[in-house]
Amino acid sequence: xxxxxxxxxxxxxxxxxxxxxxxxxxxxxxxxxxxxxxxxxxxxxxxxxxxxxxxxxxxxxxxxxxxxxxxxxxxxxxxxxxxxxxxxxxxxxxxxxxxxxxxxxxxxxxxxxxxxxxxxxxxxxxxxxxxxxxxxxxxxxxxxxxxxxxxxxxxxxxxxxxxxxxxxxxxxxxxxxxxxxxxxxxxxxxxxxxxxxxxxxxxxxxxx
Amino acid sequence: xxxxxxxxxxxxxxxxxxxxxxxxxxxxxxxxxxxxxxxxxxxxxxxxxxxxxxxxxxxxxxxxxxxxxxxxxxxxxxxxxxxxxxxxxxxxxxxxxxxxxxxxxxxxxxxxxxxxxxxxxxxxxxxxxxxxxxxxxxxxxxxxxxxxxxxxxxxxxxxxxxxxxxxxxxxxxxxxxxxxxxxxxxxxxxxxxxxxxxxxxxxxxxxx
Numbered sequence: 001x002x003x004x005x006x007x008x009x010x011x012x013x014x015x016x017x018x019x020x021x022x023x024x025x026x027x028x029x030x031x032x033x034x035x036x037x038x039x040x041x042x043x044x045x046x047x048x049x050x051x052x053x054x055x056x057x058x059x060x061x062x063x064x065x066x067x068x069x070x071x072x073x074x075x076x077x078x079x080x081x082x083x084x085x086x087x088x089x090x091x092x093x094x095x096x097x098x099x100x101x102x103x104x105x106x107x108x109x110x111x112x113x114x115x116x117x118x119x120x121x122x123x124x125x126x127x128x129x130x131x132x133x134x135x136x137x138x139x140x141x142x143x144x145x146x147x148x149x150x151x152x153x154x155x156x157x158x159x160x161x162x163x164x165x166x167x168x169x170x171x172x173x174x175x176x177x178x179x180x181x182x183x184x185x186x187x188x189x190x191x192x193x194x195x196x197x198x199x200x201x202x203x204x205x206x207x208x
Numbered sequence: 209x210x211x212x213x214x215x216x217x218x219x220x221x222x223x224x225x226x227x228x229x230x231x232x233x234x235x236x237x238x239x240x241x242x243x244x245x246x247x248x249x250x251x252x253x254x255x256x257x258x259x260x261x262x263x264x265x266x267x268x269x270x271x272x273x274x275x276x277x278x279x280x281x282x283x284x285x286x287x288x289x290x291x292x293x294x295x296x297x298x299x300x301x302x303x304x305x306x307x308x309x310x311x312x313x314x315x316x317x318x319x320x321x322x323x324x325x326x327x328x329x330x331x332x333x334x335x336x337x338x339x340x341x342x343x344x345x346x347x348x349x350x351x352x353x354x355x356x357x358x359x360x361x362x363x364x365x366x367x368x369x370x371x372x373x374x375x376x377x378x379x380x381x382x383x384x385x386x387x388x389x390x391x392x393x394x395x396x397x398x399x400x401x402x403x404x405x406x407x408x409x410x411x412x413x414x415x416x
Contacts, residue, residue, distance in 0.1 A: 008283070008305065009276045011263045018259035021252075022241055029232070035302055036231055038264055038276075044229075045264040049257035051226035055219045056246055056253040068217045068246075075216070094243055097216065 007031070064135070066111040066128045068093050076100075076108055083107045085145040089132065089164060091115050091157075095150065107148070110135065115151065116160040124163055133167050142173040149177040215239070272343070274319040274336045276301050284308075284316055291315045293353040297340060297372060299323050299365075303358065315356070318343065323359065324368040332371055341375050350381040357385040 007013045012034060020030035037045050061067065062074035069075070076082060076096075086107025090096055096109050112127040132147075139145050147168060151157035165175055181199035182191055191199075215221045220242060228238035245253050269275065270282035277283070284290060284304075294315025298304055304317050320335040340355075347353050355376060359365035373383055389407035390399055399407075 008301070009267065009278045011259075011267055011278065012276055014259040015263040018256045021256065023244055024237070024240075031302070031305075032232075033230055034260075034263060035300070037260060038267060038301075040264070042264060045260065048226045048229065049261050051219075051222040052242075052245060052253065053257050055223040055242060056248070056250060059217065059219055059246060068220055070217045070219065092243070093216070093246075094239070097239075 061111075065109045066113060066131065067096055067109060081106075085139065086148065087132075087135065087146070088148040088150050090150050091152065091160075099150065107146075112160070115156045116163055117156045127160075129164060129167060132164065136168050136171050136173055139171075139173070142171045146174040146176060149175065151177075153180060269319075273317045274321060274339065275304055275317060289314075293347065294356065295340075295343065295354070296356040296358050298358050299360065299368075307358065315354075320368070323364045324371055325364045335368075337372060337375060340372065344376050344379050344381055347379075347381070350379045354382040354384060357383065359385075361388060 007016060012031075015034040015037075016027060016030045019025060019033050020027045022030075025033070037048070040048075060069055060072070062069040062077055063072050064077040065074060067074045067076065071078075077084075083106055086105075087110050088099065088105060088107055089110045089112060090099070091112055091114065093111060096111060099105050099109075110128065110132050112129065112132075114122050114127050116122060116124055116127065136142060136145075136147065147164075149161040149164060151161050161177060168175065179202075180195070181202065182188070182195065188196065215224060220239075223242040223245075224235060224238045227233060227241050228235045230238075233241070245256070248256075268277055268280070270277040270285055271280050272285040273282060275282045275284065279286075285292075291314055294313075295318050296307065296313060296315055297318045297320060298307070299320055299322065301319060304319060307313050307317075318336065318340050320337065320340075322330050322335050324330060324332055324335065344350060344353075344355065355372075357369040357372060359369050369385060376383065387410075388403070389410065390396070390403065396404065
């Protein structure tokens with residue numbers, strides 16, 4: 001009797017199934033990782049699983065911007081050298097890290113925790129939109145403040161941006177969105193028609 | 209203050225470090241996996257880490273062949289339809305699974321649990337070689353039995369094969385090793401000189 005589809009042990013099968021549930025990890029990689037972990041000292045494996053459990057059980061989110069944080073208020077919201085009248089609205093924790101990595105932005109953030117998607121069953125009430133609305137309403141003289149909608153350019157992103165715009169437009173706050181156009185270093189020849197068309201329509205004054 | 213090299217939370221940093229200790233997983237993938245796990249329901253994460261802990265804490269090895277097993281004797285060693293007088297010696301659990309997947313072998317195995325490697329500090333006493341010797345000695349009329357050395361073709365593999373051969377040659381058992389030569393479908397033009405040279409020297413009778 002060969003193993004065929006199966007693994008030589010039920011414990012190994014369970015571990016491979018669990019590991020292959022991760023995105024981008026197939027059953028072959030999962031087997032490789034399971035056998036790697038099996039060869040490690042037991043403290044190492046417990047440290048590995050402990051760090052993951054710890055993250056998922058004890059993670060906290062900033063009371064103000066809903067970013068992952070060790071404290072009640074995250075390090076960005078607690079930083080008085082940043083511009084607290086510029087609020088950059090993003091889908092996820094990862095987007096904050098991407099924008100921070102550019103070093104080009106010195107305002108604060110608001111993490112929605114997802115994007116409006118009727119197909120995935122995510123509506124406005126599943127996201128931190130009400131919190132954003134309250135945050136904008138609490139700003140003194142909102143007409144001198146700004147909300148930057150840094151959402152993706154697909155249908156869900158546009159829908160979410162439009163929904164948020166409708167929620168906060170009455171406050172008089174300036175609402176902007178990310179510039180769209182050709183990427184730096186992009187070749188005209190390979191640009192899609194929509195991007196190219198929009199970057200002609202939204203052309204900018206040449207600054208030599 | 210941007211995050212720079214760091215992550216927004218110490219818990220996230222710990223989890224990313226732990227996940228990126230896996231082979232072939234960089235820090236970017238580790239971050240992606242950590243944020244994925246963070247979005248899962250807590251039971252799912254506990255099931256994931258539990259399956260890994262369970263594997264590493266409770267795994268058992270077959271008393272006879274040292275393969276991963278749920279029982280004291282693995283399903284292959286317990287299978288009386290297999291030829292127990294053919295013992296295929298392999299480096300790892302994974303090799304057993306690879307050979308089983310071919311469906312071409314109907315004997316039993318012996319898992320060494322590694323390979324002799326002075327550089328990595330692995331000597332013969334770290335492997336299940338003594339167990340193999342005792343197993344061979346316990347075979348009745350060993351001259352009708354066979355040990356197949358299915359080890360890799362590099363220096364460590366050859367060294368280990370030679371060491372095992374010296375340990376068991378006195379018993380009169382037949383010792384064979386895997387056929388080496390061009391792979392099926394391999395192009396002569398791209399074969400390395402050593403493989404090509406050996407496959408000329410070890411040429412086989414043409415069977416049309």
